[in-house]
Amino acid sequence: SQQGEExxxxxxIQEGENATMNCSYKTSINNLQWYRQNSxxxxxxxxLIRSNEREKHSGRLRVTLDTSKKSSxxxxxxxxxxxxxxxxxxxxxxxxxxxxxxxxxxxxxLVTP
Amino acid sequence: DVKVTQSxxxxxxxxxxxxxxxxxxxxxxxxxxxxxQDPGLGLRLIYFSYDxxxxxxxxxxxxxxVSREKKERFSLILESASTNQTSMYLxxxxxxxSVSTDTQYFGxxxxxxxx
Numbered sequence: 001s002q003q004g005e006e007x008x009x010x011x012x013i014q015e016g017e018n019a020t021m022n023c024s025y026k027t028s029i030n031n032l033q034w035y036r037q038n039s040x041x042x043x044x045x046x047x048l049i050r051s052n053e054r055e056k057h058s059g060r061l062r063v064t065l066d067t068s069k070k071s072s073x074x075x076x077x078x079x080x081x082x083x084x085x086x087x088x089x090x091x092x093x094x095x096x097x098x099x100x101x102x103x104x105x106x107x108x109x110l111v112t113p
Numbered sequence: 114d115v116k117v118t119q120s121x122x123x124x125x126x127x128x129x130x131x132x133x134x135x136x137x138x139x140x141x142x143x144x145x146x147x148x149x150q151d152p153g154l155g156l157r158l159i160y161f162s163y164d165x166x167x168x169x170x171x172x173x174x175x176x177x178x179v180s181r182e183k184k185e186r187f188s189l190i191l192e193s194a195s196t197n198q199t200s201m202y203l204x205x206x207x208x209x210x211s212v213s214t215d216t217q218y219f220g221x222x223x224x225x226x227x228x
Binding site: 090 | 117146148153154155156158161169171201203205215216217218219220221222224
């Protein structure tokens with residue numbers, strides 16, 4: 001069962017601008033992850049934030065988590081054309097066996113030069 | 114670096130054929146997963162395995178089966194391919210069940226077309 005829902009579905013910005021994507025989920029989680037997928041390729045893990053963390057940084061990425069609102073955001077600062085990809089949030093919904101992740105449908109980001 | 118490989122990038126099969134999709138990981142991971150990805154539907158879990166010869170159904174197991182005879186290899190089998198199984202198939206692996214190592218590592222995907 002899919003739990004994460006990304007918003008917006010699509011985002012178009014220019015190089016140098018910041019891109020913000022949001023993810024909402026429904027049940028309690030242990031952690032939330034963000035993945036990137038370049039066109040026609042597999043997913044690549046970007047960052048993991050645990051349920052007891054509120055913010056995490058990795059390079060130009062900043063992730064926030066608000067467990068009271070069951071939401072997370074991914075901010076990409078100073079975007080580049082190479083950031084063009086689809087971005088997915090994934091949660092380890094505690095209702096299942098604990099091994100699998102539930103992925104959202106993704107946000108498609110286009111960064112134009 | 115963890116490497117997950119899939120046997121084919123592109124595959125074209127005919128309705129009714131038996132199809133095998135192979136996935137191999139080289140990092141001694143316990144868990145392996147098969148997803149399918151369709152436009153507007155995102156990633157949906159078909160099956161996963163947390164140990165050799167162990168398997169669990171995901172959200173959409175109908176029409177599929179899996180095999181994990183060796184730790185590094187996880188096969189997805191379409192017993193009788195149908196056109197609605199045309200999709201991108203993604204294999205992934207993860208180290209173990211620990212919360213701190215839930216990251217999944219994905220293969221490049223197999224785009225299957227069933228005619």
